Amino acid sequence: MLRTQNSHPSEEFKPKQCIPITVAVFKELVGTTTQKVASRIIEELAPFPSGSVIHDNACGHGVVTSSIVDSLPKSISDSSRGEEEKEGDKTTIHATDLSPLMVTSTKSTAEMQSWSNYANLHISEMPMQSLTFPPNTFNFSFTNFGIFCLSDSLALTAAQHVHRTLKPGGKAILTLWSQKTPHHDVLMRTHQKTRNTDTVLPSRQDRWHGETFLVDLLVEAGFDRGKVEVREVDVVVDVEDLKRRCEISWSLVGAPEEGWVREDEERWEEALGLLEEGMRGMDSWQDDDQGGHYVVGVNVFVAKK
């Protein structure tokens, strides 16, 4: 079947059922998944050497910063250092994101949770591909589930900025979904079935799911291949309300390359039905008291400068 094209693609038609992706909706979708990954990595790296300067690149609503703050000494008794030394020895965190909404969200969490009592904290709008920090600024640079938002050429520029802004001996930590992302396959099958196509969804960018693409990019950006390590960790994704999860996911990534068209509105319920069925059919899907959960794989890249 031929899909009817928008008569005016510039009008950017959206199905009426499409949920607007606000920060709150995005948080609902991400849930605790990226937080769990960040906490696990930071638990392994902590305690950070005193006076460390850390970048939370593409910070979203601040999950990496939150995990770093959690790892810091919370009272004088937690620290072996005296009061005088403490201010200079405080960890400095720069949390940056392209989206003003994400920056506002991180700022308000920081304020509510008094993060600046524990670290020198700077939260600002800044695109990954044009970081304004001087060279050799950071001991650690985290880009948690961020770099795949960029086109290949911008991703290379972003990786060059990560390399440039790291101190010699500093570590860049980047995370990406690995091949084990069964929900992406379900989204793809729904796209192909409801649109009778063998094209791929723009969000399903396979090259990011293996190790090679990002390792090569980091090497091109200036890191030594021998100093880039990759490992895969599994993370449990909790889903309280599967129908709602499918609605949000389809709204966020269901649009094909050429944009939404009327048929997508007409076939919305069919797509949601396929998504729900597909999610429940995933090998790792388990019903539980809270709804359900499944397991996805995450590649953790650690590159030392």
Ligand SMILES: C[S@@+](CC[C@H](N)C(=O)[O-])C[C@H]1O[C@@H](n2cnc3c(N)ncnc32)[C@H](O)[C@@H]1O
């Ligand atoms: C999947 S979220 C991950 C957020 C956070 N790091 C986490 O672990 O939850 C991707 C983030 O990248 C941000 N982003 C997208 N393009 C960006 C760019 N060019 N520069 C900086 N941030 C960007 C988005 O606004 C979003 O907050």
